[in-house]
């Protein structure tokens with residue numbers, strides 16, 4: 040077969056070489072009848088191609104053929120790499136391809152609902168272009184999501200899904216090295232696993248059932264079955280009522296459950312090492328991707344410490360109080376106070392990634408272990424990036440009588456979770472774990488403002504399509 044070159048690898052090193060590329064025709068313009076310029080894009084990388092009419096090189100017929108190709112069509116181009124004297128604007132590669140052969144492999148419709156070039160511009164670029172009187176349509180979020188496959192073609196989106204893949208990959212690799220095993224838990228379950236009402240109900244062969252709100256019950260049961268240290272990467276379903284920038288109805292959960300010897304800090308230790316390693320490796324391995332995301336959506340690199348800061352909930356409340364924010368010392372933090380605390384922590388400790396632990400028991404799920412020294416508090420924690428929650432975790436109640444009492448106190452019908460509670464009657468080790476929202480990690484690591492930007496085909500209270 041012929042040797043293909045990727046657009047991303049077109050550099051000065053290939054000067055004077057004949058290359059063969061396949062990509063999408065992005066911008067095509069004829070200059071008189073003897074010349075045409077067009078940009079070819081492949082996986083978010085672009086190169087300028089030049090077609091010049093000259094004997095033995097290209098005919099006027101070729102220019103006509105090329106300029107008739109619709110935007111976003113797939114083209115094959117054979118040409119010679121040259122280095123122009125001036126920098127090329129509007130292409131990622133700083134070399135040109137002098138076209139010898141061009142072939143349209145498959146045509147895109149002449150009229151597209153999204154212009155990919157416009158969709159790729161940053162807010163600053165849009166403002167500038169509008170000021171310069173350029174005709175341009177700002178692509179809104181709904182249009183992007185309605186025609187997601189076009190929107191996905193922008194360099195930032197090409198990068199986002201590579202980063203997201205790396206987050207899941209780094210989660211997996213780190214844990215496999217630490218003697219965890221990956222398991223799969225049922226997504227069709229009999230009742231709510233978090234004790235909330237936000238469940239999708241369905242009919243399971245005439246039996247009431249629902250889509251799992253989390254792998255909570257089964258990951259703990261895996262521990263009762265002596266699997267020791269487990270993790271899960273899989274879909275989580277929440278029938279969210281509120282339409283926010285950070286809630287989806289279906290997201291990807293990264294879950295951990297592990298035996299603990301003495302203290303729930305053992306779970307926080309795993310969080311600490313796992314995430315510091317993840318952030319380090321993301322910065323190292325995804326340099327290009329993070330740059331591409333930042334070009335469209337500017338952000339500052341995440342500030343995090345070598346040893347993750349741990350504050351108690353009481354310390355957090357105290358910091359808020361000193362800043363003039365009054366919050367219920369035994370209640371939950373609302374979105375705004377979480378944000379404020381994030382800012383205060385950054386000022387005082389210089390980190391945008393930290394753990395808040397020892398939450399009031401009343402605001403945590405029924406399976407959370409109360410603090411042995413004060414039952415108003417619990418052996419639980421949340422983890423934040425830039426003032427927003429990415430993780431919830433805790434030590435669990437492993438005493439069946441206490442578990443039953445806690446479930447009842449939280450208004451749960453214990454009959455609906457009897458097999459789970461019974462699992463603890465045959466001897467269970469002390470254990471704990473966490474649940475991480477994959478999309479939230481990517482969104483907040485990259486300083487993005489909406490979770491829909493990091494979900495390939497998002498499901499939210501208003502969207503079930505595409």
Ligand code: ATP
Pocket residue numbers: 281282283286371372373374428431
């Ligand atoms: P978790 O399920 O672990 O709590 P979460 O990030 O989904 O994770 P929520 O319980 O949904 O958190 O909300 C956390 C806090 O954010 C709550 O205390 C609540 O007051 C606040 N909150 C939730 N939804 C909204 C919303 N739509 N607008 C403003 N605040 C909200």
Ligand code: AMO
Pocket residue numbers: 233252253254255277279285286287288290292294295428429430431432433472473474475476477478479490
């Ligand atoms: P929790 O309900 O806090 O905890 O969920 C864990 C993490 O999942 C993410 N998350 C969401 N992401 C997108 N859209 C949503 N609607 C949404 N809801 C939650 C957040 C959150 O921190 N069983 C426990 C975890 C545990 O204790 O192991 C649980 O589900 O990042």
